[in-house]
Amino acid sequence: MTNHWIDYQHADVILQFGGNTAENHPISMKWITKAMEKGGKLIVVDPRFTRTAAVADLYAPIRPGTNIAFLGGIMNYCLEKRLYHEEYVLHYTNASSLISPGFGFQDGLFTGAQMNGEQVSYDKSTWAYQTDADGNIIKDDSLQDPHCVFQLLKKHFSRYTVEKVCEITGCPEEKFLEVAELYCSTGKPGKAGTILYAMGVTQFTQGSENVRALAMLQLLLGNMGIAGGGVNAQRGQSNVQGSTDMGNLFHIIPGYMPCPHEKTHPTLKAYNDTSPGGYWENRPKFMVSLLKAFWGEHATAENDFCYDYLPKLDKERSHIASSKYMGEGEIKGMICFADNPAVTGPTASAKRHYQTKLDWLISVDIYENETAAFWKEPGVNPEEIDTEVFLLPAAMHFEKDGTIANSGRWIQWRYKAQDPLGDSKPDLWIVDRLFKAVRRLYEREGGVFPDPILKMNWDYGEEADSSRVAMELNGYETASGALIENFSKLADDGSTACGNWIYSGYYNNETAPACKSRIKETEGIGNNPEWAFAWPLNRRIIYNRASADPQGNPWNPDVPVLWWDSIGLEWKKNDVPDFNANVPPEETKYNAFIMTEEGQGRLFSSGMAEGPFPEHYEPWESPVPNIMSSVQFNPVCTIWYPDSRADVGSNEFPYVCTSYRLTEHYQSGIMTRNNPWLVEAMPEMFVEISPSLANKIGIQSGDMVEVSSKRGKFECKCAVTPRIKSLTVTGGKEIEIVGFFFHWGFMGLSKGPSGNDITPSIGCANTNIPEYKAFLCNIRRTG
Numbered sequence: 001m002t003n004h005w006i007d008y009q010h011a012d013v014i015l016q017f018g019g020n021t022a023e024n025h026p027i028s029m030k031w032i033t034k035a036m037e038k039g040g041k042l043i044v045v046d047p048r049f050t051r052t053a054a055v056a057d058l059y060a061p062i063r064p065g066t067n068i069a070f071l072g073g074i075m076n077y078c079l080e081k082r083l084y085h086e087e088y089v090l091h092y093t094n095a096s097s098l099i100s101p102g103f104g105f106q107d108g109l110f111t112g113a114q115m116n117g118e119q120v121s122y123d124k125s126t127w128a129y130q131t132d133a134d135g136n137i138i139k140d141d142s143l144q145d146p147h148c149v150f151q152l153l154k155k156h157f158s159r160y161t162v163e164k165v166c167e168i169t170g171c172p173e174e175k176f177l178e179v180a181e182l183y184c185s186t187g188k189p190g191k192a193g194t195i196l197y198a199m200g201v202t203q204f205t206q207g208s209e210n211v212r213a214l215a216m217l218q219l220l221l222g223n224m225g226i227a228g229g230g231v232n233a234q235r236g237q238s239n240v241q242g243s244t245d246m247g248n249l250f251h252i253i254p255g256y257m258p259c260p261h262e263k264t265h266p267t268l269k270a271y272n273d274t275s276p277g278g279y280w281e282n283r284p285k286f287m288v289s290l291l292k293a294f295w296g297e298h299a300t301a302e303n304d305f306c307y308d309y310l311p312k313l314d315k316e317r318s319h320i321a322s323s324k325y326m327g328e329g330e331i332k333g334m335i336c337f338a339d340n341p342a343v344t345g346p347t348a349s350a351k352r353h354y355q356t357k358l359d360w361l362i363s364v365d366i367y368e369n370e371t372a373a374f375w376k377e378p379g380v381n382p383e384e385i386d387t388e389v390f391l392l393p394a395a396m397h398f399e400k401d402g403t404i405a406n407s408g409r410w411i412q413w414r415y416k417a418q419d420p421l422g423d424s425k426p427d428l429w430i431v432d433r434l435f436k437a438v439r440r441l442y443e444r445e446g447g448v449f450p451d452p453i454l455k456m457n458w459d460y461g462e463e464a465d466s467s468r469v470a471m472e473l474n475g476y477e478t479a480s481g482a483l484i485e486n487f488s489k490l491a492d493d494g495s496t497a498c499g500n501w502i503y504s505g506y507y508n509n510e511t512a513p514a515c516k517s518r519i520k521e522t523e524g525i526g527n528n529p530e531w532a533f534a535w536p537l538n539r540r541i542i543y544n545r546a547s548a549d550p551q552g553n554p555w556n557p558d559v560p561v562l563w564w565d566s567i568g569l570e571w572k573k574n575d576v577p578d579f580n581a582n583v584p585p586e587e588t589k590y591n592a593f594i595m596t597e598e599g600q601g602r603l604f605s606s607g608m609a610e611g612p613f614p615e616h617y618e619p620w621e622s623p624v625p626n627i628m629s630s631v632q633f634n635p636v637c638t639i640w641y642p643d644s645r646a647d648v649g650s651n652e653f654p655y656v657c658t659s660y661r662l663t664e665h666y667q668s669g670i671m672t673r674n675n676p677w678l679v680e681a682m683p684e685m686f687v688e689i690s691p692s693l694a695n696k697i698g699i700q701s702g703d704m705v706e707v708s709s710k711r712g713k714f715e716c717k718c719a720v721t722p723r724i725k726s727l728t729v730t731g732g733k734e735i736e737i738v739g740f741f742f743h744w745g746f747m748g749l750s751k752g753p754s755g756n757d758i759t760p761s762i763g764c765a766n767t768n769i770p771e772y773k774a775f776l777c778n779i780r781r782t783g
Helices: 005-010 026-037 067-080 086-092 149-157 162-169 173-184 207-221 240-245 268-273 278-298 301-309 319-327 348-357 427-445 466-474 676-681 691-697
Strands: 013-017 041-045 058-060 113-116 119-122 193-197 231-233 333-337 360-365 388-393 402-405 410-414 562-565 570-573 655-660 686-689 704-709 712-720 727-729 733-735 737-741 775-781
Touching (some): 005 026, 013 173, 058 173, 067 149, 067 173, 086 207, 207 231, 240 402, 268 278, 268 301, 319 348, 402 466, 691 775
Parallel strands (some): 013 041, 360 388
Antiparallel strands (some): 402 410, 686 737, 704 712, 727 733
C-alpha cells in the first residue's frame, strides 16, 4: 500500500477495483466519503452490485477473471486519447528506455518462450535494456523509437480495443467508456486518482499481473507518489500487513528480502551478488544484520554470519504445494497458528483428508476450529486417523500487547486491555515456550544438526517481553547494545543487528518509541507524522519525489507533499522524502523510484513470470475460449492437479463461480460463528444467483440447492438477488454467475458447508495465491 486510508480524502477520482470497501473495510469508507463530499467521484468495478457500488457515482460489471482485459482497455484508451501525464511519464517512468531489438510478442507469448506441453518457461535475455559501452541504459526522450518502452507499450495494448475488452469482460461498452473517461481525467497536474483493491484482484492465476496492471495505469496517469493517489491494498485484518512485513510468506524473509534458495544462493556471497540495484544495493547490510539478530555472537565474518544456519528453499513451498506434499506423506507435522486451512484452503475437503497423513498437528487458536477438529467432520471415522492433535488456546487481540501494522504501513503499539481467559496464552508466550522446549530437547538428545537451534540468539526474558522483541526488530549496535536510529545505520560487518530492516526506527528509544506516539496533526495534509511509525523511515507516501515536477514544484500546490524552496535552496516537506533531499531537484528528477535499479517506475519489467507487460489469459476454468490469442490459460502457472479441471465451455459446469465476504462474518468464521449475536444476524451459509438464472433452473429464494464443481459439491440455501446479473461475453454467450462465501464449517454455534470445498488448487504464477475468484460450477435445486 503506497498511501493510507486517510489520504483517500485528497482523491479526485477513486477506483474501487475488485473490492467492497463499504462492507469489508468500513472504516476506510469514511475517507472515501470525505473525498466525495469535496466533489470526488467513486467508481466501482465488480462482478456484483455491492453496497460500495450502491453509493458510487459509477458502477461497471465485470466477468470474474478478466481484470487485465479491463485494465488493458483503459490503458489503451489513455494512450490513444493522449490522456497520460506526459511530463511525469517521461521523467519518472522507464518509458524512454530502449529494449533489446530481439524482444517481441506474438499470439499470446513473449520472446524466449520455451514450450513444455501447455506450460511455458521463459528465457528472458531479450527482455533487457539496450545499453552503451559503459552499461548505461540507452534512452529516447522523444518516445518515438519503436524499441522504446512507450512504443512497445502502445503496440501491446492497442489490441485491447473497446469492442474486444467488452466482449471479454461482459461490461457494456457505454459503461466501460464512462469508466475510462472518468478515471483518465486524473492524468494531469493538479488531479489525483487512487486505486483501491482487495482479493478480487489478487486471488487469480494472474493475481500479481493484475496488481501490476493497476500500478502501470497509475504511472501513466501520474498518480504514484502523490497525495490522493497510489495503489492501495485494502487489508482485511488488523495485522495482515505486519505478517507479510515479518516474512510469513514462504518466499520472503523479514523486510521483503527473498528467501535464499539452496541452488542459486548456496553462500552468503551468492545471495548478496543477486541484490538488485537502486536502494536494494544495501541488502547485504540488511541481511547480515538479520543474521546477527538471529545468531548473535555466533554469527561472525569467518562463518558467513551463520548464513549456513538459515533454511534454504529446496522447491516450491507455497500453501498449495505444501498441501500436496502433505497428501503424499512427505510432511509429517504441521503448526497452524491462527490459521484454519480446513476451511480457507482451496479444495478444502481434500486437504482435510490430507491431514490424516500427518503424524502430529498443532493448532493455536481462540476456538477449536475445523483444522484442529478435522477428525470430527461428519462422516469421518476418528478410529482410522493416527494424527496426534494438540490444541493450544490462544489469547484474543485485546488480551495481549505488542505492535500491529495497519493497511497504511503504520506500526502502532497495542496495549493489553484484559488478561486472557482460562488457560489461554498470548502468541509470544506460546512461541517462546515452544522454542525453549525444542532447544532443551536438542540439548538433551542432540541431533543431526542442532547448532541453528542451540546457538539461536533467543533472549526475551523468562516471561517473554514484547518490548524486547520490538527492540531487536528495530536494531542495535552489537558492541554496546544501543538502539540504532534507523536502517541507514545498518552495516554488513557484524557491528549491527536488526530483525527487520524496514521496521528500523519504530522502537529506537526505550522511553518514547515512535510506535507508541499518538500526536494528532494540527496542520499539514493529513499524514499525521507523529502518530505511530510508518515503514520505511516514517514515510507516509511512498515514491513521493514524484509528487513534484522535475524542477521541484508540486503538481498540486493545494496538497503539497514535498517542494523545492528556490530561495532557501532546500526541500520543504509534509512527509519524509523518499529520495536524497540533500541535493537540488535536477539531481533527483530521474530517481523518483529509488528501489528500482533504473530509479524509475517500470512500465516494462522483466521481473514478472508471465512477461514484461500484462496479458489477458482466461482463468484455469473458463466458460469461453481466449479471444486475445491461442494461449487459453496463463502458460507459466504450475499445474498441480491437471485432472481436476473442467473443460473450456463445460456443459457439466456451465456457470462462473466466485467468492466474497459477508459483513457479519469474518475469515473462516471461527470467531464470528461462535458469537451468538452475529450468528443471529447471519445464521447460515447460502449462495447468491441472479433472477435470470433462477428463472432458468426453477429456483426461488430460500430453496435448498446443490453447488458442484469438478472437485466436489455442497448443499445450502439460495438467495436470488438482482445484485448479480448475467453478462454477455465472447460470441454473444450469456454468462451466469454464482456467488458464495467461505465463512462456514462444521464447528461452532453455526455450522454449514465451506464454499472452498469446491475451489480449484491452482495459483498465481508469481505468488501461488489460489484462484478462489473465478472457476466453473453447476447449481441445481434439491429442496
